[in-house]
Amino acid sequence: MAEESSEREIMRRKLSYGGSIPLLGLGTFTYPIDGDSMEASIIKAIKIGYRHLDTASLYGSEEAVGKAIKKAIANKIVKREDIFVTTKLWCNEHHDPLSALNSSLKRLGLEYVDSYMIHWLVKLKPWASDMVPKEDEFDELDLETTWNHMEKCVDLGLTKTIGVSNFSSKKLLHLLDFASLPPAVNQVEMHLMWRQRKLREVCSSKNVHVTAYSPLGSPWNPYGLKNLLQHPIVHSIASKHEATPAQVALRWILSMGASAVVKSFNESRLEENMASFALKLDEQDLQEIDKLEEKKMATGEFLVNATTSQYKNIQELWDGEI
Ligand SMILES: NC(=O)c1ccc[n+]([C@@H]2O[C@H](COP(=O)([O-])OP(=O)(O)OC[C@H]3O[C@@H](n4cnc5c(N)ncnc54)[C@H](OP(=O)(O)O)[C@@H]3O)[C@@H](O)[C@H]2O)c1
DSSP states (O other), X not given: OOOOOOSOOOOEEEOXXXXXXXXXXXXXXXXXXXXXXXXXXXXXXXHHTOOEEEOOGGGTOHHHHHHHHXXXXXXXXXXXXXXXXXXXXXXXXXXXXXXXXXXXHHHHTOSOEEEEEESSSOOBOTTOOSSSOOGGGBOOOOHHHHHHHHHHHHHTTSEEEEEEESOOHHHHHHHHHHOSSOOSEEEEEOBTTBOOHHHHHHHHHXXXXXXXXXXXXXXXXXXXXXXXXXXXXXXXXXXXXXXXXXXXXXXXXXXXXXXEEEOOOOHHHHHHHHGGGGOXXXXXXXXXXXXXXOOOSOOOGGGOXXXXXXXXSHHHHTTTOO
């Protein structure tokens, strides 16, 4: 028997090409990975109304995402075209993005994704196997060549759009100088304590949509911001609206015209996060939020070194935007 589909139709934002992106998505980066329970959580999320699933070859979650989509389609909860799937080219895949995407599609069990993005503008040797590369695993990056291959992925119908992640304003503008097909999305760290004002303005002026990752400050991570959801200003805005701190954090991102990918595999928090759409922040709330101290969490320090990386320090990696 067909399972009930969620009544909630999640809000979307039209991209410069290739359709529209749901404003709230589900992140799938976690460790250790338990594929079966992740798959069950993703199915729950789809039933609740999540329509954007964010994965990456790095995360090891593509198989669980693919199986969950397959089951949700078989149970008539959604059709393939209702779901927006993002996956990403890891740093050791720059030498052959086409093969990398084909491998991702195989793991996902899908014929196409909706967004294929460069995870970081860093090239590693193909055999670099750990997330944190060794000194001799860095390679020389040529963005024009990588992007040319990314564009071919669209031509071949393997992805609806191509995009970037962790790109500074400078990197984005450089790419736009030569791209035949522009990036539709720049997925970056963005939350109440890393507000990305300048990057948002640049992206908006170039019609590149911003998706916020770690929208709650990634409290589960050893390097995450534990104080974001605990902050007294966030708590006072939440209690004023009878909402939760997480709802304030997510609603702020949507109010800034960006979308968010938030990770939760807990049913009540999936519901809570989805309900952030109902919250309306007023001018006074936005002014209070602007007073919060800013602190970048995902510095990408593991991708810089003084000898073999093209970035000698994190200032170079972020082109000063840190
Ligand atoms: N492009 C990139 O380089 C990049 C980098 C990092 C992340 N990402 C993407 O962004 C996604 C989200 O980022 P993230 O996982 O770092 O951080 P996040 O979404 O800010 O935080 C996730 C953590 O918050 C908890 N949580 C979720 N909802 C909550 C709520 N309502 N109240 C309290 N705690 C809540 C989750 O626990 P429970 O599961 O127990 O609810 C989980 O531990 C990732 O999964 C990934 O898809 C992309």
